[in-house]
Amino acid sequence: MEPRNGLFLIITDDGELISTLMHIESRGMQVRVWYPVTRSYNSELNEVLEACSLKKDSEEIIRGDPTKRSFYDQFGDFDPICVILSLKDKEQHENVREIVLEELPEAKILSLMLGPPEATPRMFDNDRELVLTWAELLERPVSAELRHIQAAHHVKAIRDILDPADRIALLLQPDPDPDGLASALALRTLLGRNRISTPIVSFGRVTRPENIAMMRLLDLEVTTIKPEELASFDRVALLDTQPPHFGNIVLPRVDVVIDHHPVTTSYQVGYRDVRPSYGATSTILTEYLHSAASTFGQRLATALLYGIKADTLLLNREVIDADLDAFISLYPIINYNLLRRIEKPEIPLRFAPVLASALKSLAHEDGILVTCLGNVEREDLIPQVADFLLQFEDVEWVVCAGVFEDNVVMSVRNVGYVKSAGDVIKRIVSGWGFGGGHRTMGKMIIPLPVWKAKFGNMTVHNIRDCILKLFVEEVA
Numbered sequence: 001m002e003p004r005n006g007l008f009l010i011i012t013d014d015g016e017l018i019s020t021l022m023h024i025e026s027r028g029m030q031v032r033v034w035y036p037v038t039r040s041y042n043s044e045l046n047e048v049l050e051a052c053s054l055k056k057d058s059e060e061i062i063r064g065d066p067t068k069r070s071f072y073d074q075f076g077d078f079d080p081i082c083v084i085l086s087l088k089d090k091e092q093h094e095n096v097r098e099i100v101l102e103e104l105p106e107a108k109i110l111s112l113m114l115g116p117p118e119a120t121p122r123m124f125d126n127d128r129e130l131v132l133t134w135a136e137l138l139e140r141p142v143s144a145e146l147r148h149i150q151a152a153h154h155v156k157a158i159r160d161i162l163d164p165a166d167r168i169a170l171l172l173q174p175d176p177d178p179d180g181l182a183s184a185l186a187l188r189t190l191l192g193r194n195r196i197s198t199p200i201v202s203f204g205r206v207t208r209p210e211n212i213a214m215m216r217l218l219d220l221e222v223t224t225i226k227p228e229e230l231a232s233f234d235r236v237a238l239l240d241t242q243p244p245h246f247g248n249i250v251l252p253r254v255d256v257v258i259d260h261h262p263v264t265t266s267y268q269v270g271y272r273d274v275r276p277s278y279g280a281t282s283t284i285l286t287e288y289l290h291s292a293a294s295t296f297g298q299r300l301a302t303a304l305l306y307g308i309k310a311d312t313l314l315l316n317r318e319v320i321d322a323d324l325d326a327f328i329s330l331y332p333i334i335n336y337n338l339l340r341r342i343e344k345p346e347i348p349l350r351f352a353p354v355l356a357s358a359l360k361s362l363a364h365e366d367g368i369l370v371t372c373l374g375n376v377e378r379e380d381l382i383p384q385v386a387d388f389l390l391q392f393e394d395v396e397w398v399v400c401a402g403v404f405e406d407n408v409v410m411s412v413r414n415v416g417y418v419k420s421a422g423d424v425i426k427r428i429v430s431g432w433g434f435g436g437g438h439r440t441m442g443k444m445i446i447p448l449p450v451w452k453a454k455f456g457n458m459t460v461h462n463i464r465d466c467i468l469k470l471f472v473e474e475v476a
Helices: 015-022 039-051 069-075 090-103 134-139 142-162 178-191 209-218 227-232 281-291 298-312 321-333 336-343 351-360 381-389 421-429 448-455 460-475
Strands: 006-012 029-034 081-086 108-113 123-125 129-133 168-172 200-202 222-224 235-239 256-259 271-274 363-365 368-375 397-404 407-414 434-437 441-447
Touching: 006 015, 006 142, 015 081, 069 090, 081 090, 081 142, 090 108, 108 142, 129 142, 142 178, 142 235, 142 256, 142 271, 142 281, 142 321, 168 178, 178 200, 178 209, 178 235, 178 281, 178 298, 209 298, 209 336, 256 281, 281 298, 281 321, 298 321, 298 336, 351 368, 351 381, 363 460, 368 381, 368 460, 381 397, 381 407, 397 460, 407 421, 407 448, 421 434, 421 441, 421 460, 441 448, 448 460
Parallel strands: 006 029, 006 081, 081 108, 108 129, 168 200, 168 235, 200 222, 235 256, 256 271, 368 397
Antiparallel strands: 123 129, 363 368, 397 407, 407 441, 434 441
């Protein structure tokens, strides 16, 4: 089942609270506000609406009486629902709270109470209610609390789908990266499974030196399988990828997708949680684990933190507050020695001639640097060279190409303040190749027959020059 629209239902007689909450990113959740409309509140309501750039007839403003059970009938089509409740009259607050618990049985409640923390402690009531005093709220941003509540809904939905299965495949993209590896380990931990019943699988082996070091040091195992072997599993969960990312490979089944790459919707799935604004899928899984009160061991915390670091270039690329919160929560738990050994693996000597070849075939125009490696034995050499070349002065774009198996594979990098790499790639390859990515990095794949028909010969210089022309036309 596809998740329905989520709802933040704010029931309060505090205008400042409404103004604060309306300016918080709702992350796909719709917002509805109830505020008492009486003579004494009318002038304050007008001020609140003006502060939030809303009108009285706006759909975000709802009418009715929250002390009546019929008031809640209008919210039946929303899932998940988070109710933010703060009423100055304690008796009225408790009355509304009891009705919400009964009439919206799946809803989570964030209650904001007056008084010092010791008088009204932060607590959960049957895993549904989080009580905060205003003093505690000042210590922890309300956006973090809302993410926490929203994550609890995701965890419940995912467990409902995956828990009944005997065998679950945690599928990653070919040649998985640290974010995917960490996310798979985290989901397996969340489900309380082991590597026998819930293996991490991929259609291609891990090749990059730092990723191999990560697997060895954190005792991670990725099993290489063929697409048809997925049919032997009861459930399949995709981490840090989506079905269209596999190109022409048709997946026999997909039950859960958790990813942070741009949304692709041309597939059916039991449950989808895709958040392109997040810097890493590891951030999403960290939120899941926190909401489920799971225990973070050093191994898992180290994997997740490295996943966030790797996909955000140490929080320097495309991060939001959720990534920072996850990073801060994980940092005190990690094994620093392991992290250093993962991040600085020895570079094999065979990389030297590859780099030398790349430097010899450089072409530079309008801030765009392009090179071609020719035939490569390992696909991971292409992005490694691209990362290295972006360090050169006056370079805003790097494209490193190589011929791997039956494709021309290109890794694209940019400095971040130019056009989105993912958007540029999609425009370039539209109709004759496939690829995509984030603002600062991406990947293009063009089958050899298509390349030959469109661009002619397969010499290193021709591949380089054709790519440079494509990018100059698109981004210069």
